[in-house]
Structures are given as C-alpha cells and as structure tokens.
Amino acid sequence: MSAGKLPWTSWRHVVKLDPDRAIANHQLEELGRIATDAVLIGGTQGITFEKTADLMRRLRIFAPSLPVWQEISDQSAVMPDADGYGIPVALNAGNTDWLIGKHVEAVEQFGRIIPWERVVTEGYIILNPDAAVAKLTQSAVPQSSEKAVAYATAAEQIFGIRVIYLEYSGKYGDPDWVRAVRQNTNVHLVYGGGIDSAEKAVEMADIADTIVVGNALYEKGMDVVRETVRAVHSLRK
Amino acid sequence: MSAGKLPWTSWRHVVKLDPDRAIANHQLEELGRIATDAVLIGGTQGITFEKTADLMRRLRIFAPSLPVWQEISDQSAVMPDADGYGIPVALNAGNTDWLIGKHVEAVEQFGRIIPWERVVTEGYIILNPDAAVAKLTQSAVPQSSEKAVAYATAAEQIFGIRVIYLEYSGKYGDPDWVRAVRQNTNVHLVYGGGIDSAEKAVEMADIADTIVVGNALYEKGMDVVRETVRAVHSLRK
Numbered sequence: 001m002s003a004g005k006l007p008w009t010s011w012r013h014v015v016k017l018d019p020d021r022a023i024a025n026h027q028l029e030e031l032g033r034i035a036t037d038a039v040l041i042g043g044t045q046g047i048t049f050e051k052t053a054d055l056m057r058r059l060r061i062f063a064p065s066l067p068v069w070q071e072i073s074d075q076s077a078v079m080p081d082a083d084g085y086g087i088p089v090a091l092n093a094g095n096t097d098w099l100i101g102k103h104v105e106a107v108e109q110f111g112r113i114i115p116w117e118r119v120v121t122e123g124y125i126i127l128n129p130d131a132a133v134a135k136l137t138q139s140a141v142p143q144s145s146e147k148a149v150a151y152a153t154a155a156e157q158i159f160g161i162r163v164i165y166l167e168y169s170g171k172y173g174d175p176d177w178v179r180a181v182r183q184n185t186n187v188h189l190v191y192g193g194g195i196d197s198a199e200k201a202v203e204m205a206d207i208a209d210t211i212v213v214g215n216a217l218y219e220k221g222m223d224v225v226r227e228t229v230r231a232v233h234s235l236r237k
Numbered sequence: 238m239s240a241g242k243l244p245w246t247s248w249r250h251v252v253k254l255d256p257d258r259a260i261a262n263h264q265l266e267e268l269g270r271i272a273t274d275a276v277l278i279g280g281t282q283g284i285t286f287e288k289t290a291d292l293m294r295r296l297r298i299f300a301p302s303l304p305v306w307q308e309i310s311d312q313s314a315v316m317p318d319a320d321g322y323g324i325p326v327a328l329n330a331g332n333t334d335w336l337i338g339k340h341v342e343a344v345e346q347f348g349r350i351i352p353w354e355r356v357v358t359e360g361y362i363i364l365n366p367d368a369a370v371a372k373l374t375q376s377a378v379p380q381s382s383e384k385a386v387a388y389a390t391a392a393e394q395i396f397g398i399r400v401i402y403l404e405y406s407g408k409y410g411d412p413d414w415v416r417a418v419r420q421n422t423n424v425h426l427v428y429g430g431g432i433d434s435a436e437k438a439v440e441m442a443d444i445a446d447t448i449v450v451g452n453a454l455y456e457k458g459m460d461v462v463r464e465t466v467r468a469v470h471s472l473r474k
Binding site for chain 1: 324326328330331332333336337340341342344345348351353356358383384386387388390391392394395396397398399421
C-alpha cells in the first residue's frame with residue numbers, strides 16, 4: 001500500500017455517496033458530467049449489501065467514466081468491482097474496534113484475497129462530536145488544533161499512514177485547524193464536512209489536498225456540487 | 238521513519254535490559270565483549286528516570302561500543318542520548334491508550350523535538366496472557382496463529398508498520414506461530430520470550446529476523462547470553 005502510487009494523490013474534489021440515501025439515475029448521470037475526480041461510496045448507518053450493490057450498479061451504468069472507490073465500513077457490503085477501497089482507521093476512536101479490531105477481523109477472514117494494491121488507509125480524525133460517526137466510534141474529539149496535529153503526526157510518523165481525513169461530517173470546520181495539520185505534516189490531507197458553496201470549497205481546497213462533498217448533494221442538489229467542482233478546478237495551477 | 242534505513246534491519250541478536258532489575262558493572266563490561274548487536278532498554282514496571290539514567294550512564298562507561306536503544310514506555314524516562322528509540326504500539330491492546338493514546342500525548346508534548354529519523358515503531362503482538370505487559374495493556378491475546386497473522390498483516394498493510402515484535406515475555410513461544418507470521422508478511426520480525434539456551438536461540442533466530450534475550454541474563458547469567466549470541470552468529474551466512 002503506497003498512497004504515492006494511488007489515484008488519491010491526484011484527486012482534488014471527491015463526491016461521497018451514501019448508499020442509505022436516495023439519488024436518482026439522472027443525478028448520477030449529471031455527476032458523471034461535472035468532472036469531480038472520483039466517487040467515494042461510504043456512510044455510517046444503514047449500509048447493506050443490497051443498497052450498496054444497487055448504487056454501484058447504477059453508477060457504472062449512468063456515470064461509467066467516474067472512478068468509484070468504496071470506503072469499507074462493513075465487510076458484508078464489500079463490492080468486488082470497486083476501483084479501489086478506502087479503509088478508515090478512526091484515529092481518535094474511543095475503543096480499539098474502530099482503530100484496529102474490525103480490520104483484524106476482516107483481514108483474518110479475507111486476508112488472502114484483499115487486493116492491497118487497490119487499498120488506501122484513511123486515517124480519520126473525527127472533529128464533529130455531534131456526527132453519527134463520532135457517536136458510533138465513541139470518538140474523543142480533539143479540543144485543540146494542537147491535539148488534532150498530534151493525532152495526524154502520530155498517524156504519519158508512528159503508524160505509516162499517508163492519508164489523513166479531517167472529518168467534520170455535516171458541519172463546516174475551522175480552516176485554521178486544517179491549516180495547522182497541513183503545516184505540521186507531510187500527509188495527503190483530505191477535508192470533509194459542510195462544503196455547500198463555491199466559497200467554502202475554495203477555502204478548504206486551498207489548504208487541503210482533497211475536499212469531499214457529501215451532504216450538499218442530497219440537501220441542495222447537483223448545482224451546488226457543480227459549483228464546488230468548478231471552484232476547486234479554478235484553483236488548479 | 239523507515240525501518241530500511243535503520244540499524245534494526247541488521248540486528249540478529251539483541252539484549253533487553255530492564256532498568257528495574259539489578260545488573261553489575263562487570264556484567265555490562267562482559268556484555269560489551271560478547272558481540273550482541275544492540276542493547277534495548279525497556280521494561281514494563283517500575284521504570285523511573287533515575288533508574289534508566291543510571292543504567293544508560295553505566296552502559297556508556299562499561300560497554301561504550303554497544304548501540305543503546307531505548308524502548309519508550311513512559312515519556313518521563315526518555316534518555317536524550319540514546320542512539321535511537323523504539324516506540325511500542327500494542328496492536329492487541331484492550332484499550333486505545335497503548336495503541337495510540339499515549340503516543341498522541343507524547344507527540345503533543347514533544348512533537349517538535351522528537352528525532353523521527355532515530356525512531357522505529359515496534360508493532361507488538363503480545364502472546365503471553367500471564368505477562369505483566371499483557372495485564373497492563375489488557376491485551377486480547379490471539380487464540381490462533383491465524384489471528385496473530387491477521388494482526389501482523391493489518392499492522393503492515395493498513396498501518397505502515399514495518400517491525401513486528403512477537404512478545405512472549407518470559408515464556409518460550411510456539412515456533413509454528415512465529416513461522417506463520419514470517420511466511421505471511423514482509424515485516425522485520427522480532428521474537429522475544431523465554432530464550433535461555435543456544436537451542437532456543439537457534440530455533441527462533443532461524444525464523445525471525447531478530448531475537449531478543451532478556452530474562453535469561455538476570456536469571457541465568459551472562460554465560461547463557463554469550464551462548465545465544467554464538468548460536469545466532471553461527472546461523473549467519
């Protein structure tokens with residue numbers, strides 16, 4: 001596993017689709033046209049094999065040119081035909097399950113068939129205490145940017161994790177915190193949470209390597225997603 | 238941090254010294270003559286700055302040619318003049334403290350002055366449920382070699398940990414388990430526990446990359462340590 005060889009490093013704008021939320025075929029078609037760099041399938045609640053397989057199948061039909069990566073949260077819903085897999089490690093989880101426990105179980109069961117060359121570890125730092133993922137993982141949410149930097153540094157230097165995902169999930173985060181992690185690490189930095197306008201997309205994409213747009217699609221529609229893509233691409237050299 | 242650049246990869250035989258146990262100056266002098274590859278200072282209980290500093294100082298006087306690495310278990314006992322540092326990550330710990338929590342605290346406090354180029358992460362898999370370290374970390378001791386392999390694989394592939402330390406601490410382990418981890422990973426494999434004879438040293442050094450001799454020194458004396466060094470060196474091509 002080496003982030004350097006993986007598409008992640010060239011992604012600036014990613015759309016996260018939640019199998020548990022409704023999206024129409026014509027919206028997927030639009031998604032294929034708006035030049036986001038990739039789709040990440042992932043969610044926290046209500047993820048089943050059926051729902052995930054349905055979303056995957058429709059993405060391949062209606063947005064065939066989009067790279068589709070799956071973020072594995074439940075080993076029973078793994079899609080064998082995803083282009084790659086994100087394995088979340090909840091760095092500030094309150095118990096070992098979300099740090100390594102579930103991963104060990106999955107490796108024990110599927111170790112020999114896991115395509116490691118298409119797997120990227122995402123070192124999550126969960127920063128919104130009200131998010132479902134914070135509750136699920138009983139996260140100890142950092143109370144200072146210094147603590148967030150310490151998590152990222154420990155992940156980078158002690159573990160060899162190369163992708164850090166600052167997860168505000170549903171809430172727009174503090175650019176100063178994102179900047180602090182950026183300035184103190186050499187990881188590939190992903191930002192997610194509350195991006196629902198061109199302004200916010202530009203602000204975070206200017207600091208982080210990749211921004212993730214999720215809820216805005218479901219709550220505000222595809223026009224907002226398109227705006228964020230344009231805004232991020234305008235930043236490209 | 239890259240194990241490939243670090244002395245660890247060339248070490249075949251290491252002696253672990255516990256600051257909480259007595260060792261005479263003439264024994265340290267002997268240790269310097271018997272061609273072990275390095276000394277690792279580390280222990281689980283009763284580690285204080287004073288005891289650690291005393292051991293360190295006497296090692297530099299009586300065995301000046303030996304590389305001395307310190308395994309950090311308590312940040313208050315860190316020796317600035319160690320040649321390098323091992324940072325234990327207890328992969329099968331029962332709570333997050335020993336996986337990442339204490340590490341994040343130390344990074345937050347000392348991050349800017351940590352010499353990462355002299356730091357190696359040791360991914361511990363604790364395999365003796367009766368050992369003090371198993372109790373301290375509330376370890377979930379694997380009940381099968383497959384589970385031990387899964388821990389090692391998760392550490393290698395999901396985290397980027399490159400040194401795995403199979404810790405039987407005080408008990409001689411099962412060579413088949415060590416072999417299973419060897420055959421299913423590409424990590425630098427360290428074995429520790431119950432090596433108190435040339436036969437055991439050869440058996441484990443034939444499978445693992447590095448063997449650690451600890452208790453035998455205190456319980457059986459330097460002659461036994463010397464035997465294990467000779468035995469391991471006889472395996473070298």
